Amino acid sequence: MDCAIRIQGLVKSYGDVLAVAGLDLEVRRGECFGLLGPNGAGKTTTIEILEGLLPPTAGTVEVLGLRWDRQPDELRARIGVALQETKLFDRLTVEETLRLFRTFYVGRATLSVETLLDEMQLGEKRATWVMKLSGGQRQRLAVALGLIGDPEVLFLDEPTTGLDPQSRRALWDTIAALRARGKTVVLTTHYMDEAERLCDRVAIVDHGKGIALGTPAELIDRSGGQHLVEVSTDPALPPEAFAGLAGLRSVRAQGDGFTLSIDGPHVALPALFARLAERGVRATRLVSRTATLDDVFLSLTGRTLRED
Amino acid sequence: MTGGPLWALSGARIKQFLREPGALFWTFGFPLLITVALGTAFRNQGPAKSQIAVVAGPGSAPAASALAGDPGIGLAILDPESAGRRLVTGEVVLIVLAPASPGLPFVYRYDPSRPDALAVRRLVDERLQRQAGRRDPLPTRDETAVAKGARYVDWLVPGLLGMQLLNGAMWGAAFNIVNARQRKLLKRLAATPMRRSDYLLSFRVSGLVFVPIQVVVLFAFARLTFGVTIHGSAVAALALALLGSWSFAGLGLLCASRAQNSETANGLINLITLPMMVLSGVFFSSSRFPAVVQPAIRLLPMSAFNEALRHVVNDGASIFAQGYPIAVLVGWALVTSVVAVRIFRWT
Numbered sequence: 001m002d003c004a005i006r007i008q009g010l011v012k013s014y015g016d017v018l019a020v021a022g023l024d025l026e027v028r029r030g031e032c033f034g035l036l037g038p039n040g041a042g043k044t045t046t047i048e049i050l051e052g053l054l055p056p057t058a059g060t061v062e063v064l065g066l067r068w069d070r071q072p073d074e075l076r077a078r079i080g081v082a083l084q085e086t087k088l089f090d091r092l093t094v095e096e097t098l099r100l101f102r103t104f105y106v107g108r109a110t111l112s113v114e115t116l117l118d119e120m121q122l123g124e125k126r127a128t129w130v131m132k133l134s135g136g137q138r139q140r141l142a143v144a145l146g147l148i149g150d151p152e153v154l155f156l157d158e159p160t161t162g163l164d165p166q167s168r169r170a171l172w173d174t175i176a177a178l179r180a181r182g183k184t185v186v187l188t189t190h191y192m193d194e195a196e197r198l199c200d201r202v203a204i205v206d207h208g209k210g211i212a213l214g215t216p217a218e219l220i221d222r223s224g225g226q227h228l229v230e231v232s233t234d235p236a237l238p239p240e241a242f243a244g245l246a247g248l249r250s251v252r253a254q255g256d257g258f259t260l261s262i263d264g265p266h267v268a269l270p271a272l273f274a275r276l277a278e279r280g281v282r283a284t285r286l287v288s289r290t291a292t293l294d295d296v297f298l299s300l301t302g303r304t305l306r307e308d
Numbered sequence: 309m310t311g312g313p314l315w316a317l318s319g320a321r322i323k324q325f326l327r328e329p330g331a332l333f334w335t336f337g338f339p340l341l342i343t344v345a346l347g348t349a350f351r352n353q354g355p356a357k358s359q360i361a362v363v364a365g366p367g368s369a370p371a372a373s374a375l376a377g378d379p380g381i382g383l384a385i386l387d388p389e390s391a392g393r394r395l396v397t398g399e400v401v402l403i404v405l406a407p408a409s410p411g412l413p414f415v416y417r418y419d420p421s422r423p424d425a426l427a428v429r430r431l432v433d434e435r436l437q438r439q440a441g442r443r444d445p446l447p448t449r450d451e452t453a454v455a456k457g458a459r460y461v462d463w464l465v466p467g468l469l470g471m472q473l474l475n476g477a478m479w480g481a482a483f484n485i486v487n488a489r490q491r492k493l494l495k496r497l498a499a500t501p502m503r504r505s506d507y508l509l510s511f512r513v514s515g516l517v518f519v520p521i522q523v524v525v526l527f528a529f530a531r532l533t534f535g536v537t538i539h540g541s542a543v544a545a546l547a548l549a550l551l552g553s554w555s556f557a558g559l560g561l562l563c564a565s566r567a568q569n570s571e572t573a574n575g576l577i578n579l580i581t582l583p584m585m586v587l588s589g590v591f592f593s594s595s596r597f598p599a600v601v602q603p604a605i606r607l608l609p610m611s612a613f614n615e616a617l618r619h620v621v622n623d624g625a626s627i628f629a630q631g632y633p634i635a636v637l638v639g640w641a642l643v644t645s646v647v648a649v650r651i652f653r654w655t
Contacts, residue, residue, distance in 0.1 A: 087491035
């Protein structure tokens with residue numbers, strides 16, 4: 001069986017508020033799967049249901065073919081978890097924290113503390129109290145604790161939120177290395193670059209529903225092409241001004257100009273310059289770039305990921 | 309050493325405690341400071357003097373000289389207004405108004421609801437009557453004996469141990485658990501295969517280490533500074549301390565079972581500890597409360613603990629004679645622990 005997680009018709013409500021409003025997903029073994037969406041989309045609720053920390057209101061969840069209401073103990077031993085911004089024991093050292101958590105996996109194969117200190121580059125900090133770690137070090141410790149039971153599935157909730165760029169990159173390398181070792185990783189993020197960089201497949205969630213599912217490349221392709229041109233002109237033009245442009249897929253108003261989705265810059269850009277000259281307008285801004293998952297989210301919802 | 313998770317959790321708890329100077333002070337240092345402060349403030353200074361006022365006037369001088377000779381009386385000669393004011397504020401217990409001419413009555417003015425007023429009135433009256441010539445028909449002789457363990461500080465120290473253990477259970481364990489919940493540490497632990505009972509039990513195991521230290525430190529200190537001795541069995545006192553801390557831990561766990569943040573926990577803890585500090589006879593005897601409420605007060609775990617421990621420490625009684633308070637402590641321990649574990653929230 002190559003299915004690590006199966007979610008069917010998942011619903012979670014808090015009183016009148018629907019945090020998850022009917023979600024269906026399958027995560028394959030050995031893939032890195034991303035739940036991408038703005039804050040409040042229901043990502044954390046979903047992942048905490050998968051981790052067995054919240055009971056679902058309706059729907060079924062299977063992790064490694066097991067269910068939380070039937071085999072909770074076995075499941076807990078076979079998954080690893082890093083919550084969003086967990087605070088650990090302030091006055092234990094890194095090494096003591098790892099050794100403590102290791103004792104929880106009674107009778108299970110665990111990774112050695114030395115291996116984890118080494119792998120998470122925490123060797124120098126082994127004798128440092130948790131309260132004195134930097135954000136990046138603390139997050140690496142959280143991932144190390146998730147890995148200590150040698151889990152089959154690792155859940156990471158917003159692993160790089162609040163980290164500086166360097167720590168983010170270091171953690172990305174760690175996660176990429178885990179995937180390369182064949183671990184199933186499920187992560188939530190509201191950073192599109194993180195999802196693109198790390199995830200084999202991505203589910204975009206908004207208001208508790210999955211609105212798109214696929215590899216990052218598929219999603220970008222499906223949303224209208226990989227190449228985008230952002231153009232603003234003086235004087236401003238109506239959207240019809242771009243009609244019939246060679247290689248044009250779609251036009252979307254954005255800010256004081258437009259975002260054009262095109263087939264290839266080599267065809268569309270010369271045609272665009274010709275059209276601007278023909279209209280007698282000057283381009284005040286012109287950017288040609290490749291599309292991102294943020295553009296996918298924008299084209300699906302009309303909002304950007306980071307605004308919420 | 310890689311023991312089981314319960315030992316690892318307990319060890320971690322002890323380490324964290326020892327690394328927190330504030331917790332160390334409140335647990336071990338603070339009760340010693342209170343012992344010194346209250347033991348000094350309320351030390352026995354010979355028989356206490358009752359303050360009275362004689363209003364200055366024509367007949368006041370002989371009365372004042374008769375009263376000044378009594379060791380139990382502190383005397384001031386005052387004008388009527390300031391004497392009246394001091395009676396209202398409680399600085400004097402009684403005012404003596406000597407008659408302007410012989411044959412008229414002496415007037416004693418006092419508030420009979422004050423506990424010592426009637427005794428002082430009798431003392432003053434006897435002095436004045438004797439000076440006027442009264443003779444006692446019966447010969448009498450006084451023999452005084454100070455009972456063992458009868459000083460205030462002797463009585464105070466067992467109550468301080470109760471307070472210390474209750475605070476330990478509340479601020480040490482309960483507050484810590486709520487804090488861990490607020491910081492999502494409980495949630496993180498709940499996501500591991502850790503047996504949840506191990507986490508809760510680790511607080512008890514670390515208590516088994518700290519409670520004996522608390523008992524020894526407090527009683528050793530009280531002995532060195534004030535000569536407070538344990539008249540009963542020290543082992544019995546220790547056993548009671550462990551039982552008491554178990555009972556208080558149940559209350560602490562109950563406080564901690566649901567509270568989502570430290571503000572709520574703070575309120576709950578005060579709600580439970582402050583009434584017991586007042587009612588259960590930590591600093592003053594609970595016998596001062598009306599007889600109607602005494603059965604209810606005796607049902608409080610802190611009252612039960614103080615009662616049993618004082619019997620053992622001050623009166624030298626046997627622990628086996630403390631059936632009722634021990635039953636109260638065991639009852640609280642069982643009920644609170646069972647309820648707390650049932651309603652405990654990990655997330």
